Amino acid sequence: xxxxxxxxxFDPLTKGHMNIIEQCKKLFDEIIISVGFNPNKKxxxxxxxxxxxxxxxxxxxxxxxxxISYTGASADAAMENNCIAIVRGIRSLxxxxxxxxxxxxxxxxxxxxxxxxxLFADIEYQFVSSTMVKEVFGLNKDILKYVDEVVYKKMLAxxxxxxxxxxxx
Ligand code: ADP
Numbered sequence: 001x002x003x004x005x006x007x008x009x010f011d012p013l014t015k016g017h018m019n020i021i022e023q024c025k026k027l028f029d030e031i032i033i034s035v036g037f038n039p040n041k042k043x044x045x046x047x048x049x050x051x052x053x054x055x056x057x058x059x060x061x062x063x064x065x066x067x068i069s070y071t072g073a074s075a076d077a078a079m080e081n082n083c084i085a086i087v088r089g090i091r092s093l094x095x096x097x098x099x100x101x102x103x104x105x106x107x108x109x110x111x112x113x114x115x116x117x118x119l120f121a122d123i124e125y126q127f128v129s130s131t132m133v134k135e136v137f138g139l140n141k142d143i144l145k146y147v148d149e150v151v152y153k154k155m156l157a158x159x160x161x162x163x164x165x166x167x168x169x
Pocket of ligand 1: 010
């Protein structure tokens with residue numbers, strides 16, 4: 001069985017991520033989505049548990065997709081889960097620079113066992129990012145072009161919960 005690890009923050013899962021996952025499904029038997037914490041990103045909209053729960057709900061009928069939580073190096077997560085590679089998505093030259101460094105580190109950590117495969121989202125999703133989705137949502141504009149309905153509903157619920165928490169403090 002050919003398994004691949006797709007690590008990321010997924011705050012929230014977007015149609016850009018989903019497009020990469022669809023491409024992976026044609027190349028691998030199983031895709032393990034590893035939901036983590038990116039120290040370069042501070043203001044998380046959803047907790048890690050919530051982000052995992054959302055992905056699990058979106059892919060509840062898809063036997064090829066599994067979700068895990070991981071805090072360490074992606075190379076270690078890949079080896080522990082018997083994955084043959086890590087997959088990452090590329091949108092820009094900035095992504096490319098970051099991914100080149102990460103791929104090199106992960107290769108070193110795994111003593112050349114884990115390589116990184118970079119995929120490109122289809123053109124309509126190439127500019128979609130979790131950050132952009134949160135910004136557009138904050139402006140009360142339609143985000144259903146960029147996220148699954150499950151994600152949109154969870155974002156609405158989270159916003160209401162945050163607002164009522166604020167009112168009560
Ligand atoms: P991280 O915080 O690790 O960058 P993200 O959730 O932002 O996590 O992204 C996870 C992976 O998905 C990264 O490789 C990122 O480049 C890729 N990705 C995100 N959105 C897109 C998109 N629209 N097209 C292609 N790749 C994407």
